[in-house]
Amino acid sequence: MANLSIRRLDEETVRRLRVRAEREGISLEETVRRTLRSAVVDEEPLGTLIRRIVGKGLDLDLPKRETAAPIDFASDDYLPDR
Numbered sequence: 001m002a003n004l005s006i007r008r009l010d011e012e013t014v015r016r017l018r019v020r021a022e023r024e025g026i027s028l029e030e031t032v033r034r035t036l037r038s039a040v041v042d043e044e045p046l047g048t049l050i051r052r053i054v055g056k057g058l059d060l061d062l063p064k065r066e067t068a069a070p071i072d073f074a075s076d077d078y079l080p081d082r
Contacts, residue, residue, distance in 0.1 A: 021031035044052075072078060 021028045
């Protein structure tokens with residue numbers, strides 16, 4: 001494993017890393033390792049991930065969509081009884 005020293009890191013960044021480490025119950029050093037690791041991971045776009053898992057296409061038999069008649073707010077059927 002390699003060692004890395006980071007100079008001139010501002011105090012606010014260090015403070016936030018310490019808060020994160022405490023919140024997660026891990027050391028500051030482990031927090032920095034995890035943060036750096038996640039920063040360099042190539043994230044795959046969601047659509048690409050879905051295509052990779054499902055394949056090029058998915059043929060589903062979906063029921064035909066039905067639409068309801070629009071509501072006539074002026075009709076006597078719609079107006080509340082008074």
